[in-house]
Amino acid sequence: MSRPPTGLASFWERSGRYSRHVTIRRAAERQCSGGGPAAEALRLLSFAGLHRLACFAILSAAVLCGLGSLVAAGFDATLGLGGYVVPGRPAPLHVEGTPAERQAVSLQVLQVAGSPLEPQARKDVEIALAPAASASYRGVLLVHETVFPVVLRLMDADRVVVAEREVNLRARQRAVPFAVGVGRLPALLAESVVALDAADLPADWAAYAAAESVWIGVIPGGLGSASWDALARWVVAGGSLAVLGGEDLALLDAPRLRDLLPIARSPWTVDRSDAEGEGPQLREGASILAEREGKPWIFARRYGMGTVTLIDGDPDALTAGDAEVVRRLVPRAQTLSLETVTDEFLEAMALDRPSAVSAWSLLALCLGLTRWAARRRRAAAWLVTVSLALSAGALLYGLPHTVSDVYRADVRVSWLGPVGVSLACSSLQSATRAVCEVALPLGGTPYEISRLTGPPAPAAYEVAEGVVRFELASHERRLFAACADAGEELEATLNEDGTLRLASRLPEIWPAAWLVTEGRAYRLPAVKPGEDRVRVEDLPHVTAYPEYALNPALDRVLTVVAPLLAGEGNAWLVAGEVRSARSSPGTLTRVSSVHVIVAEVKRG
Amino acid sequence: MARFEGAFHSELWRPVLDLSAACGLALLLSIPAATAVGDLTSASGLARTIGLDLSFLFFDVLVFATALFGRWVGTAVAASAGPTRRALSHAALGVALGEVACLPYLAYSVAVFSGDFASVGLVLCISGLVSLAMAWLALAAAGIRGATGAVWLFLFAWIAVPLVGAPLISPVGAARRMLAGAAAWESLLAVGTPMLAVASAAVLLWLRRGVRHAT
Numbered sequence: 001m002s003r004p005p006t007g008l009a010s011f012w013e014r015s016g017r018y019s020r021h022v023t024i025r026r027a028a029e030r031q032c033s034g035g036g037p038a039a040e041a042l043r044l045l046s047f048a049g050l051h052r053l054a055c056f057a058i059l060s061a062a063v064l065c066g067l068g069s070l071v072a073a074g075f076d077a078t079l080g081l082g083g084y085v086v087p088g089r090p091a092p093l094h095v096e097g098t099p100a101e102r103q104a105v106s107l108q109v110l111q112v113a114g115s116p117l118e119p120q121a122r123k124d125v126e127i128a129l130a131p132a133a134s135a136s137y138r139g140v141l142l143v144h145e146t147v148f149p150v151v152l153r154l155m156d157a158d159r160v161v162v163a164e165r166e167v168n169l170r171a172r173q174r175a176v177p178f179a180v181g182v183g184r185l186p187a188l189l190a191e192s193v194v195a196l197d198a199a200d201l202p203a204d205w206a207a208y209a210a211a212e213s214v215w216i217g218v219i220p221g222g223l224g225s226a227s228w229d230a231l232a233r234w235v236v237a238g239g240s241l242a243v244l245g246g247e248d249l250a251l252l253d254a255p256r257l258r259d260l261l262p263i264a265r266s267p268w269t270v271d272r273s274d275a276e277g278e279g280p281q282l283r284e285g286a287s288i289l290a291e292r293e294g295k296p297w298i299f300a301r302r303y304g305m306g307t308v309t310l311i312d313g314d315p316d317a318l319t320a321g322d323a324e325v326v327r328r329l330v331p332r333a334q335t336l337s338l339e340t341v342t343d344e345f346l347e348a349m350a351l352d353r354p355s356a357v358s359a360w361s362l363l364a365l366c367l368g369l370t371r372w373a374a375r376r377r378r379a380a381a382w383l384v385t386v387s388l389a390l391s392a393g394a395l396l397y398g399l400p401h402t403v404s405d406v407y408r409a410d411v412r413v414s415w416l417g418p419v420g421v422s423l424a425c426s427s428l429q430s431a432t433r434a435v436c437e438v439a440l441p442l443g444g445t446p447y448e449i450s451r452l453t454g455p456p457a458p459a460a461y462e463v464a465e466g467v468v469r470f471e472l473a474s475h476e477r478r479l480f481a482a483c484a485d486a487g488e489e490l491e492a493t494l495n496e497d498g499t500l501r502l503a504s505r506l507p508e509i510w511p512a513a514w515l516v517t518e519g520r521a522y523r524l525p526a527v528k529p530g531e532d533r534v535r536v537e538d539l540p541h542v543t544a545y546p547e548y549a550l551n552p553a554l555d556r557v558l559t560v561v562a563p564l565l566a567g568e569g570n571a572w573l574v575a576g577e578v579r580s581a582r583s584s585p586g587t588l589t590r591v592s593s594v595h596v597i598v599a600e601v602k603r604g
Numbered sequence: 605m606a607r608f609e610g611a612f613h614s615e616l617w618r619p620v621l622d623l624s625a626a627c628g629l630a631l632l633l634s635i636p637a638a639t640a641v642g643d644l645t646s647a648s649g650l651a652r653t654i655g656l657d658l659s660f661l662f663f664d665v666l667v668f669a670t671a672l673f674g675r676w677v678g679t680a681v682a683a684s685a686g687p688t689r690r691a692l693s694h695a696a697l698g699v700a701l702g703e704v705a706c707l708p709y710l711a712y713s714v715a716v717f718s719g720d721f722a723s724v725g726l727v728l729c730i731s732g733l734v735s736l737a738m739a740w741l742a743l744a745a746a747g748i749r750g751a752t753g754a755v756w757l758f759l760f761a762w763i764a765v766p767l768v769g770a771p772l773i774s775p776v777g778a779a780r781r782m783l784a785g786a787a788a789w790e791s792l793l794a795v796g797t798p799m800l801a802v803a804s805a806a807v808l809l810w811l812r813r814g815v816r817h818a819t
Contacts, residue, residue: 118807347642359635363628366708370624374617380701383620390708398715405718407641429641432718433659434785474784588718 003040010279023399073116074098075135077152081202081210082194083172085143090447090532092207097135097163098155104135104154104162106462108269111151124460125448126155135162140206140483142447146173177210177333183217185244186315188323190217198223205233205421206483212332213240214437216271217315218248228256232419233485235260236304238335238564242326245312259418260308262286280312285570289329292322304415304600305564309329338411338425339449339479341560345553346409346427346477351581354401364392402588405432406472408440411557417600420486425449427479430472431540438588441467444484447477490527490597491571492537495604500524502532502573506597510575512554515601517571519543527575550577564598571601613756615680615697623673624705630665631709633658660780662713666706667731667775671759673702674735678742679752692809696738703732717783726791727779733798734775740805744812762801773797 036265075097085091095107107127114120123144129135135154143150146169154162181193182201198219203226208214214231216223223231235241243249264281282288286301292313299310309330318326369390373383407429414422425443440446446468448459459478461470468480491503492515500515504527513524515536521541525532554576565572576596583589608733636659665753679696681691714724738759745751771777778794788792 124750229642289780345641349641351636351638351640351644353636353638354712356632356635359628359632359712362708363625363632364704366624367621370617370621379617380697383701384704387704387707392712394708394711395714398712403636403718404713429644431636431641431644433780433783571706 003189004290005561017234018603044173051459069600075165076152077150077165077167077202078171079141079150080172081178081208082196082200084174084178084194084210085169085172086177087143087145089143089177090140090206090209091143092202092204093137093141094141095135095137095152095154095393101158101361102160102162103131105131105137105157106154106155107137108155109141109150110153111144112148115145115147117404122459123448126460127464128464129154138203138204140204140209140447142449143169146170174210177212179213179215180208180211181215181217183219184224185215185217186318186323188318188320189244189315189326192327198227201227201230203227203230204446205230205237205239205446206484208234208239208250208333209335211239213242213397215331216241216243216247216252218244218251220251222252222254222426225254225256228254228260229419232260232303233421234333234335235306235308235423236415236417237306237423237483239333240307240309240331241303242309242311242330244315245310246314246316256419260303262299262310263306290325298326300329300331302570304417304419304421305336306333307528336413336423336560336564338413338423338481338557338560341557342409342411342425342427343479344556345411345592345594346407346429347551349409349590351407351431352402352404352588352590354398354403358397362394365484394569402583403431404434404590405434406430406438406587406589406590408589408591410591412593412595413561414486414595414597415555415599416486416490416576416597417488418430422484422486422487423481423486425479425481427477428472429477430475432587433474433497435471435473436470437469438587438589439469440481441481442482442484444482446480446482449481450478480574490575490599492571492599492601493604494571494601498536500534500536500601501604502527502534504529510577510597512577513573513575515539515573516565517601521574524573553592553594554578557596561596561598571603573599573601605813615757616677616701619673619676620633620702620705623669623702626669627662627666627706627709630662631713634660634662641759645656660723660783661718662709662716663727663779664776665732666709666727667779668763670699670702670706670731670735671738671763671775674699674738675759677702677753678739679746681739682743682746691743692740695743696736696775699732699735699739700737703728706731720783722783723785726782729795730775730778731797732784733795733802737798737801737805740802744805744808 010570075095077096078092079085080091093109097104105128107129109125109127111123111125112120113123125141127137127139130135149170151164151166153164156162179193180196181190182196182242185193185195193215198221201223202208208230211234214234220309231239231241243252243257243261261533262283263286264283280296280299282299283301286299288296288298289300289309290298295312297310297312301308311326366387366438369386370383373386376382384587408426410424410426410459412422414420422443424444426440426442427438428438430436443466446461446463446466448468459470461468463469466482466484470478472478489505491501493501494515494517495501502524504510506527506529508529511525513527515522515524520540520541522536524534524539531577558574558576561574567575574596576594578592578594580590580592583591636644665680674695678695681695681698710724710728714721717724717769738755741755741758742752745755763774766773767777772790775798778797781790782794
């Protein structure tokens with residue numbers, strides 16, 4: 001009989017060496033004393049056996065982790081403008097995977113909103129990927145918080161994780177929107193911007209949501225048309241673009257840039273024109289913000305809802321004082337937000353429901369019927385007959401007043417033009433007791449605007465071809481937004497003879513439209529598809545826009561849009577409509593939508 | 605109908621009136637008080653805060669009140685005819701009359717519950733079976749010392765206790781689940797449980813020999 005080890009021997013027993021000795025010795029003892037399978041199993045549970053099992057488990061885990069890390073290296077992901085994000089704002093997301101045995105069909109993004117000391121909410125997003133050998137996705141993702149890393153997972157058709165990557169944004173977050181610089185900028189300006197490679201400029205204008213302004217410096221290879229179009233759309237939606245002039249500006253020459261700049265002539269001819277004494281030719285609505293050495297220096301122009309600023313002269317010659325002036329004069333982006341107005345619109349929607357008066361009447365009828373039937377000779381027969389009649393009546397009354405499961409308010413503002421944009425926002429409220437599936441067509445790349453308050457809940461949705469699909473829990477409210485491109489579907493030209501020529505390629509008639517110019521709003525007849533011509537002087541008008549008693553929802557959206565139509569000498573065509581519909585079967589959804597389109601009126 | 609006149613004796617009408625009044629008032633309360641979506645959010649938020657959801661009230665009351673009505677019908681039929689085979693059919697007819705009295709409310713409730721005919725129909729089926737089970741149980745327990753208390757205990761235990769862990773077993777929990785959208789197996793379980801109770805009540809009645817030898 002062996003003595004239990006103590007002291008140093010006990011320490012050695014914890015190590016494999018002593019255990020091996022003990023095992024060998026006990027095996028020898030076993031050979032002498034015999035022992036069946038039960039004894040063998042008991043011996044496996046000895047310290048040495050457990051030690052071996054633990055070693056094996058640790059080794060297996062290490063191998064699995066190694067394999068996992070090999071798999072995780074299967075794709076690259078970048079999130080944010082130059083890697084920087086602003087919590088609560090969309091950011092560009094680029095995922096590029098390498099070909100793998102298992103084809104990834106969806107991208108799962110897991111975020112946790114909140115902080116360790118506050119209530120947390122999971123924000124899971126699932127995005128369907130285009131079928132391809134290697135996963136690739138370029139889109140926009142709403143960044144909720146940066147306390148916890150964002151987890152990106154590529155999933156195959158069986159919902160097995162093909163690859164996984166964590167993006168830690170804690171060190172890359174900015175509290176407020178920041179300036180983004182592209183190309184070579186003067187050192188005095190470059191220190192205050194987040195530098196971005198020209199190749200990394202997003203092609204989706206919604207991805208600039210975290211940018212306060214975008215500064216374009218000297219770019220030897222210029223920018224592609226897709227990048228210029230995205231920048232132009234962002235400016236139309238309220239962005240602020242600053243272009244640094246100088247001789248090297250010629251390298252940037254592009255049709256869209258010429259359209260954006262505040263001066264009509266090519267900027268690299270400004271100095272020469274000055275030398276000839278002609279001066280720069282300002283575009284309509286453009287102005288000179290500052291002069292230097294007696295020459296125009298900083299030009300600005302409203303473009304859509306945003307501003308384009310041109311800083312002329314040699315950028316490298318900027319002094320500290322000049323840089324301060326430039327920074328002060330370049331405005332901050334102020335993109336139109338539809339969140340508040342959409343929520344207000346939803347809250348004001350009337351509820352579908354049967355009236356309480358009818359329910360009181362039904363109660364009185366049923367009670368009266370029961371009492372009356374009890375006095376009849378064939379009471380049961382009477383009760384059955386009249387009950388059935390009442391039931392049929394209740395059904396006939398009730399069905400048109402059926403309570404809707406989901407209420408949805410859609411607000412869309414479209415800015416039609418050569419680089420038109422469309423901003424959409426949808427707010428949904430569940431009024432049902434059950435979880436229901438919702439398919440919400442928003443166009444563009446939808447992203448969810450989350451509220452950080454409320455109970456923690458996963459907020460997964462799938463996006464495919466501009467339609468976002470998700471589950472709406474009982475009494476839950478969710479808010480989605482989407483930014484999309486819009487074409488030049490409506491053209492308006494104000495001729496010198498006082499006539500307005502309308503050319504509409506919109507698929508339907510717009511019954512409510514106004515011409516807004518010089519502080520007056522003229523009520524137009526319906527805008528029909530095709531061409532039309534009206535005399536402006538004959539139209540009824542009001543001086544304070546948009547004081548119309550058309551529809552509360554439409555008026556509210558017009559109030560939001562109205563400040564964006566500022567600008568002396570500019571003329572705008574504004575059309576709006578309010579619709580209400582109820583969709584079924586499945587989930588009964590009451591949909592109310594407001595759509596406002598704005599088109600800049602050209603001067604003929 | 606004339607051959608069933610014996611089933612609808614004069615004392616039956618007061619419970620029918622009570623059932624009708626209870627269900628009608630519950631239906632009134634379950635209609636959303638909100639007139640706009642904004643009110644709905646605040647109302648449901650308040651209801652969640654205090655753990656009360658009035659939207660289910662009508663069906664909760666319907667199931668509970670029909671169960672009580674069934675027990676009353678069973679007791680009344682037993683007092684007049686005893687646990688005979690004819691009493692079985694009389695109790696079933698009494699239960700059916702109670703359900704018919706509630707039909708207008710059920711038709712109206714389809715509008716309150718988003719036009720979900722299938723769920724409302726299932727709840728009607730559950731409440732009818734529960735009422736019948738209670739009627740037959742009361743019939744089986746008639747004349748046995750202490751059995752009346754046992755029937756009451758069974759009724760409350762059946763409705764309340766499973767709500768804690770297995771709500772589908774409870775008629776009230778099952779009705780709520782049907783209205784919140786149930787899977788097929790859940791519907792089967794929800795209807796199967798009261799059917800089992802009806803079958804058990806029938807077996808109990810059969811065990812009381814009087815049924816077999818009755819005219």
